[in-house]
Amino acid sequence: xxxxxxxNSMESNEEEPVHLPCNHSTISGTDYIHWYRQLxxxxxxxVIHGLTSNVNNRMASLAIAEDRxxxxxxxxxxxxxxxxxxxxxxxxxxxxxxxFGPGTSLSVxx
Amino acid sequence: NAGVTQTPKFRVLKxxxxxTLLCAQDMNHEYMYWYRQDPGMGLRLIHYSVGEGTTAxxxxxxxxxxxxxxxxxxxxxxESAAPxxxxxxxxxxxxxxxxxxxxxxxxxxxx
Numbered sequence: 426x427x428x429x430x431x432x433n434s435m436e437s438n439e440e441e442p443v444h445l446p447c448n449h450s451t452i453s454g455t456d457y458i459h460w461y462r463q464l465x466x467x468x469x470x471x472v473i474h475g476l477t478s479n480v481n482n483r484m485a486s487l488a489i490a491e492d493r494x495x496x497x498x499x500x501x502x503x504x505x506x507x508x509x510x511x512x513x514x515x516x517x518x519x520x521x522x523x524x525f526g527p528g529t530s531l532s533v534x535x
Numbered sequence: 536n537a538g539v540t541q542t543p544k545f546r547v548l549k550x551x552x553x554x555t556l557l558c559a560q561d562m563n564h565e566y567m568y569w570y571r572q573d574p575g576m577g578l579r580l581i582h583y584s585v586g587e588g589t590t591a592x593x594x595x596x597x598x599x600x601x602x603x604x605x606x607x608x609x610x611x612x613x614e615s616a617a618p619x620x621x622x623x624x625x626x627x628x629x630x631x632x633x634x635x636x637x638x639x640x641x642x643x644x645x646x
Contacts, residue, residue: 457633468539468625468637469578512577516633524594525570525577 429513434530437503445498445529447513452493456515460487460498463528464509472498472511508533537561539638541626547644548616556611556641558626564636566629567609568593569601571622572640578625584609616645 430448437443449458459474473480473487475496480487486499500507512528542557558567565586570578570593580593582601590601598620600612609628613620621644627635 459633461635466640468627468640469635470637471634474633510577525579527575527577 428524429515429526431511431513431526431529433527434532436532436534437500438534439505440502443500443503443507443531445500445511445513445531446495447497448495449513449515450494452515453517455517457517458487458489458493458496459514459516460485461512461514461525462507462509463512464506469512469525474516503531503533505533505535507531539626539628539636541624541638541641543641544639545642547646548613549646550617552616553612553614554616554643555613556624556626556643558609558611558628558638559607560609560628560636561607562628562630562636563606564628564630565606566631566635567603568627568629568635569599569609569611570625570627571595571620572625573622581611581624618645621645 457474457476460472461469462472463469473482473485475487475489488497510528510530512525539560568583569581572578579595581599582593584590584603587606602610624641626638629635
């Protein structure tokens with residue numbers, strides 16, 4: 426199974442952009458890159474996903490490297506409510522076992 | 536829509552006792568999952584189901600059993616609880632293998 430590597434923790438100032446990196450050097454052609462986040466004492470929630478092209482939605486943007494071996498989740502203006510653990514995972518189109526690593530703990534400083 | 540609900544929210548068991556955790560979803564999703572989360576760690580998949588009447592093992596299935604008799608419900612059973620099963624349990628559902636919707640979690644303590 427392809428795995429992902431993320432920094433354990435990151436800090437950001439409120440209202441500044443945040444770039445959360447993820448390395449997935451063993452990604453296969455059928456793996457989609459997904460991001461979830463988990464706020465304190467809550468279940469994870471879906472953020473965004475993509476295959477090859479960059480993606481935008483109301484929550485964030487996903488920038489995918491041309492070789493697909495890395496990606497970056499971009500929060501355009503961090504708020505205190507964005508403080509959470511962010512997980513980068515790989516999923517295939519047909520169901521595959523989902524492996525959540527430890528993720529990146531994002532702290533937002535007022 | 537209530538989304539994904541879990542019952543109970545909290546439970547304390549003694550070693551050797553049994554219990555069943557109930558997960559219900561009202562989104563008509565085909566896929567359902569049970570995860571556990573230990574302090575400082577990510578989620579680990581216990582069992583999952585790709586449709587009514589089907590179940591499959593995940594990453595850490597030992598000590599747990601599951602059933603999916605109805606499409607909207609996914610039950611997780613502990614036949615003989617052990618302290619190592621102290622954890623927060625999350626249920627999730629999805630229509631495809633993509634976006635998963637998670638429940639609020641069940642905090643289980645085994646003494």
